[in-house]
Amino acid sequence: MNLEQIKEYIKENKELSLLDIKEKFNLSESEIKVLKPFLITFGIPLKTVNEIHSICEECPLNNSCKKKSEKDLGCCN
């Protein structure tokens, strides 16, 4: 795994998924997992696209809202 090459590739392409990198550099699932924190140290943030749930504390309507779920999944969920 060549970190410098990966870093350059990401900077050229702006937005990629881990799958794109995995395919481009023929990395294993395990290598991709190792890679994640290194990317952060390079100043390339990871954005996880699985948070459909919002956070109640961040909501401006938090004080007056009655939508909060018992499981703390966030409002409107």
Next chain:
Amino acid sequence: MNKGHDQSQDHESSNTNVLTLDTGQNQNIEISIIGNPNVGKTSLFNILTGAKQYVANWPGVTVEKKVGTFKYKDATFKLVDLPGVYTLSSKSEDEKVAKDYIINKNYEIVILVADALNLESSMFLLLQLLEMNVNIILAINAIDEAKEKGRIIVPSPIIKTLNIPVVLTSARTGEGIDELLEVIYKYSLSKTKSRVKTRIKYPPNIDKFIQSFMELASNYPEIKINYSNYLENNWLPVYFLEFGNEDLNLPKSFLKELETLFDLDNLRAEYTKWKLDFISYLVSSSIINEGIDWSLRDILDHVLTHKVLGILIYIFAMFAVFSLTFNLAQPLSDLLELAFTSAGNYLSKVIPIPWLNSLVVEGVIGGVGGVLVFIPQIFILFFFLGFLEESGYLPRAAFLVDRIARSFGLSGRSFMSIILGFGCNVPAIISTKTIANKKERLALILSLPFASCSAKLPVYILLIGTFFSSNAALVLLLIYLSSIVLVLVSSKFLQRFITQSEDIPFIIELPRFRMPTFKNLAIYTWNRGKHFLQKAGGIILVATIIIWALSFFPNFGQDINSSYAAGIGKVFEPLTKHLGWDWRINTGLVFGIAAKEVVVSSYSTLFNVGEGSLSFALQNVLTPASALALIFFVLAYVPCFATLATIKSETNSWKWPIFTLFYTTVIAYLIANVVFFIGGIFI
């Protein structure tokens, strides 16, 4: 005996000479818990502390601080839950909070929680903590899930190489928790001096750099004062090597001296390579995957995120969801309608006072009942959307349309906000916080009200069921796709005026595929659907009573055409008459500003009918083209009060909600006219 127990014993046996108990200091021992995001850290925290916990904010930031206490044997522990992080830098607020806490060392030990399925991602943090000379217990969580997936964790290489205690745990089954408590107890009470410290053995060049850095730093009093915590255990040179001077602001003269001695870029690359190799060695020696075929997931990912095929699959998936929603819900909806009609008929006979009779039958039963008959559609839609989301498909669809969004000059993150907006615009707007480009974020905030929120569903279902029942799913799909296009085009349009800034590269991480459990789907469906019920008993009921009163007075229901409600609607008739919308349609739209469901309840009251005959009444007033224009108007016009309040809060200005009010109305009116014109040709 479980694996976690085995390993803690393994640790104990390998460290018996260092675990000398100091039982004189066993009160309020502070320990902390750290780990990557979503590794089950909070679950372990909850198991250890139970109800004895409180939540506050870390000083100066909005990051949540969770603190709890627990007793084990004769010791009382204070447990601090640190934010989920991959590294200890200052790249985000979470990381800064965690780093500052760790570096200040007001604790005895740190429990690093790692996910057994993603152990590789925790190794970086583990190594970083060791570099800071922190006393660590590594808790490898979700060990049961790892076993199920054929992944075996062998902790002995980690224990022997790094000389730290390792416990295998499962927050779900409770496996390994007793062992963890025992290790915490023994390790935190052992005399500090007797603990074996792991000394990281760096390559010679790095060692030389650390030594020179420390010698040079000793000549700079300001470094000694400002970075005393970093200097302890030689972490300052390592941190500088890893993250550069951005967060540190070391004196320029110091940096110059350093640059004359070392080629920092080469050294940095050497350090990173050493770290990667070290982590790779640990990973390869401690994780065994038992012949699981991971390729199926890769193939699925490849197909579902394919530029062309993926889009077709997404359209088909949404079409299937909408078809199932209409087909499965209709019989149940008919039953509910029958129940409300019967209740209305019965009450109209037993309530003798005319105005009360009108209020209950036409106002409450007709209005609120008119909305409640759509409960089956709403719950079934949420159920299937929940399946797509929980299975991990929806994030992939989001990623797919992300690529399209980029061709609109938008940040890829935008589509996730649009998907959120399908539920409710409020969390969608809040979710734009993750978009680094502020101007681009503003464009998206102002465009997200075009995302078709679930409150608009009853209006769509009513009008689609009335005018387009043979192609219901197709029309609903068209509305949703139009909604996405509208947000994208609007963002692009607004960016022309307000945005010009540089893109920041980032990586999108997609969640694992998983089969959702029925229980999870039921909770998801209920959590979303119950708000609809709460609204029916709240704002919809109140708005319906107001509309009834406005339609009943001043002539006590004798002539609705000269009521207050008619007066409100007639103001807009010159603008809407050519679209085929009379005052009743307009009045419903006006009250729909409070909540979109109120449009339907208003129509039930204003057309003076229950839902069944409302369809017939609407068919007498609207043509299919004007109904389609109305659907698209509702899709785009003024967002609800809650959304406007959120826009105000997120932009910190009244200017933008006021702009949104006019912008969305003008766009909605233009779209309605275009749809009416085109619809008039084809329908």
